[in-house]
Amino acid sequence: MSATNLQPTDSSSAAADEQYTHPGPLGRLGVWVISHGKIVAAVWVLLVIGLGIFAPAVEKNLSGAGWQADGSQSVQVRELAQQHFGGNASSAIQVVVQSDAPLTSGDGPAVLAKATDMLRGDHRIAEIVAPMPGATLTPDGKTAIILAGAGADTNEMVRAATDLTPRLQALSTDTVKVNPTGSSVLWSDFNHANLSAMMKSEMISWPVTLIILVIAFGALVAAGLPLLLTLAGLIASAGILVLVNEIVPVSIWAMNFAMMFSLALGIDFALFLVVRFRAARMGHQLPMPQAIAQTMDTAGKAVLLSGITVLVSLSAVMIVPSPSFRSMAGGIMISVVFILAATLTLLPLVLAKLDGRLNKFALPWVKVAEHRSPVFERWGERLWRQPLRWGLGALAILIVLAIPAVGLTTAMPSIKVLPADASARVGYDAVQQAFGAGAPGTLQIIVPAANAQSTGDALRSDAGIAAVMPAQTSTDGSSLALIQAVPRVDPSDPALGETVHRLRTTLPDGAMVGGAAVENLDLKAEIDRTTPIVIATVMILGFLLLLFALQAPLIALLGTLASLLSTLAAFGVARLIFQDGMGASFFGFEPQGFLNAWGPVFFFAMIFAIAMDYTVFLLASAKEHWEKDGTAHAAMVGAVAHSGRVIFAAGGVMVAVFFTFALSGPLPPKEMGIILGIAVLLDAFLIRLILLPVLLRLTGRAAWSCPAWLRRILPTITFAHD
Secondary structure (H helix, E strand, C coil): CCCHHHCCCCHHHHHHHCCCCCCCHHHHHHHHHHHCHHHHHHHHHHHHHHHHCCHHHHHHHCECCCCCCCCCHHHHHHHHHHHHCCCCCCCCEEEEEEECCCCCCCCHHHHHHHHHHHHHCCCCEEEEECCCECCCECCCCCEEEEEEEECCCHHHHHHHHHHHHHHHHCCCCCCEEEEEECHHHHHHHHHHHHHHHHHHHHHHHHHHHHHHHHHHHCEHHHHHHHHHHHHHHHHHHHHHHHHHHCCCCCEHHHHHHHHHHHHHHHHHHHHHHHHHHHHHHHHCCCCHHHHHHHHHHHHHHHHHHHHHHHHHHHHHHHHCCCHHHHHHHHHHHHHHHHHHHHHHHHHHHHHHHHHHHHHCCECCCCCCCCCCCHHHHHHHHHHHHCHHHHHHHHHHHHHHHHHHHHHCCEECCCHHHCCCCCHHHHHHHHHHHHHCCCHHHCEEEEEEHHHHHHHHHHHHCCCCEEEECCCEECCCCCCEEEEEEEECCCCCCHHHHHHHHHHHHHCCCCCEEECHHHHHHHHHHHHHHHHHHHHHHHHHHHHHHHHHHHCCHHHHHHHHHHHHHHHHHHHHHHHHHHHCCCCHHHHCCCCCCCEECCHHHHHHHHHHHHHHHHHHHHHHHHHHHHHHHCCHHHHHHHHHHHHHHHHHHHHHHHHHHHHHHCCCCCHHHHHHHHHHHHHHHHHHHHHHHHHHHHHHHHHHHHHHCCCHHHHHHCCCCCCCCC
C-alpha cells in the first residue's frame, strides 16, 4: 500500500480528521467488541462449530412439503382420508408399474410382489391397495398402480418417498418399469433436483462474486471478508434451522432461498462497513477505537436499519396461512439475523485485527482509503444539473417494463417444474397415458355414508368428471365414505378449478372435495386473498421504518414508492419471460404459460426488502450530509459520491449471485434468480443511482422537512458524526 493511499482523500469531510470522541450506541458496541476481542471471537467460534454440527443434516431433515392452505377444505379431506381410509390421502405414494405385456406374465408378478413387500416393510406406509381392474389397472393389464397409503404426516411422507423411490425403481427389468409418483414423490424429486441445482449455482456464484468484490474493494483480503462472514452466518443458520425443524416443520426451500438471499445481503452489509472503515482509518488516520466507532455510528447504523427493514418486509409473508410460506420467510429471516449479527460484531473485530493488512494485494491503481468517489461525485453533479433529462428517462424505462405486469397470470406449479426423467414426472405421464388426462389429479370426496349414493350420482352427472370410483367405507367404522373421481382435464388446467367450485356448491350437504390438485387450488385462492394484504403491510411498514430513520415524511414516502416501481418493473419482465416464454430456451426451462402463484407475494417481499436496503444506504448517506451541511446540493451529491460506488458494487454482486442461480435447476429457483436479478439491476442502477437522487434534487429542502408535532413523536436519530 502506497503512502498516497494513507492520506485523507475527502476534502469535504475535514472534520473527520478530528478525534471521534462521542460515539453513539453502535459506536460504543464497536469499541466494546474490539476491546473484548477474545470473548467475541470465542462466542462466534462456539456458535459456528456448535450449530455447524447440525448443518450437514439440512438436506435430510428439512422437507419440501407444507404447500397447503391451513384450515382449507382440501386439507381437512386429506387428514380425514389418512385417519379413516387407510392413508388413501393426497400424500399417498402411487407406484406405477408398466410392462410391454400383461403384468400377469413374465417379470410382472415378481415385480409387483417385490414392490408390495418393500412398501409393507416401511413403517411410514399405511394400507397398501393392490391394482384394481377398472380403477388402477388398465383393461389390457399393462399398466398398474400400487397405492401406498400415507401412514405419517406430509413431511415424513416426502422423506419416505426419498428413501423408497430409488429402491422401487431398482426393481425395474428389461420388460417392466417401476416409477413412483404422487405429490410426496413430486416434492422429493423436486428437492433433489433443487438441491443439485443450488449447489451447482453456489459453485459458480462464489468465484464470480469474489472477482466482483476484488474489483469493488480493490484488494484481495478485503474482498474475501464478506464471503467468510456470510459463510459463517449461513453455517449457523443451517444448524439452527435443523434444530427448529425438531419443533416446527421447516421447508428445504427455507435453506435454499436463505443461501441465495443472505449471500447477496451479507456482501452488501460488509461492503458498506469496510469502505467506511478504510476511509476513517487509512484516509483520515483516526486511532483504531475512533475509526471503529465512526464506522459503526455511520455505516453500521445504516446496516442495522437496513437489516431491520429487510426483516420487517419478510415478516409480512407470515400473513399467508401456509407452512411453506412461513418456514421460508422464517428461514430467510433467521439467516439475515445471523448475517446482521456477524456484520455488527464479528466484522469490526476482524477489521481491527487486520488493520493495514486489510489492503494486502491491493490493485495498483486503487486508492483504498478513498471513501468519496470522484467518479460518482461527477455523476451526482450531472444529475444535479440535468435532473429532468435523467429522471424522466429512468422513469420511462421503468414504466415501459412495468406495463406487462398488468396481464400477469399465476397458477400453482405444474409437473413441468420437474426434470423430464424424474420418477414423479415419468409416473405422472404414464398415469395420464393409461387412465386419462385428469387421472394424476384425481379428486377425493369425503361424505357422510348416508349421502354416498347421491354424491356418486351427482359426480357422474357433472360434465367435468370423466369417471367415478365406487364409494369406500372407512377402515375404522366411522360414518364416512370416500369417493374418488377422475376429472376430464389435466391438474394444471384452469377448468379444474371451475369443476371443483361447482362441485362444492352442488354436491349434497356434508360433502368435502379434496385431493392433491385441489390442495394447490385452495392454496392459490388463499395466496390471492392475502397478497394485497401482504403488499400493503410491507409498504406501510417500510414507509414507517424510513420515517423513523430519516425523520423526513416526504423522502420516506418517495423512497417507498420508488421501491414499488422497481418491483412492478421486475414483474413486468417476469411476465414476458415466464408467462410468454421470451428467452425460455436461453434460460433452459419449459414455460408453463403463467408465473408460479407463490411468486408475486413472496418475491414482492424479497424485492421490496432489497430495494429498501439500497434506499436506506443512499438516504442515510444523504441525511448525514444534510445534517452536516444543511444544503440540498450537499445532501444529494454527497450521497451519490459516498454511497454510489458501494451501491454499484453491491448491485453488481447481487445481480451476479441471483443470475447464477437462474442458470441451472428446476423452474422455481430460475424464477427467483431471474426476477430478483432483474429487480436488483433496475433498482440499483435506475432508481438508487438516478431516480432517487433526482427526487432529492427536485424536492430540495422539502425532502428533509418534518412537522414539529411529528418530530416530537419520533426518536432522535442522527447519522452525522462529531
